[in-house]
């Protein structure tokens with residue numbers, strides 16, 4: 001598991017194994033749009049301010065993956081203990 005800190009909402013939320021970032025955001029009232037929920041469409045993209053994403057989507061380009069400044073919240077997770085998102 002890891003945690004997400006929401007820079008604009010000033011919340012820190014744990015993301016347990018078996019839950020997605022998208023699930024956790026919605027549980028806490030963050031209005032994140034989604035469509036496919038399988039990592040393919042990019043609708044649920046969030047900007048990463050700090051921390052290292054563990055990309056599990058098929059949407060981002062290789063360059064975007066390397067840059068580490070965005071994450072597909074319906075499938076991807078974190079390599080670092082904490083991700084700070086621009087939400």
Ligand code: FES
Pocket residue numbers: 033034035036037038039040041042043044045057059072073074075
């Ligand atoms: Fe389609 Fe997340 S909802 S990539």
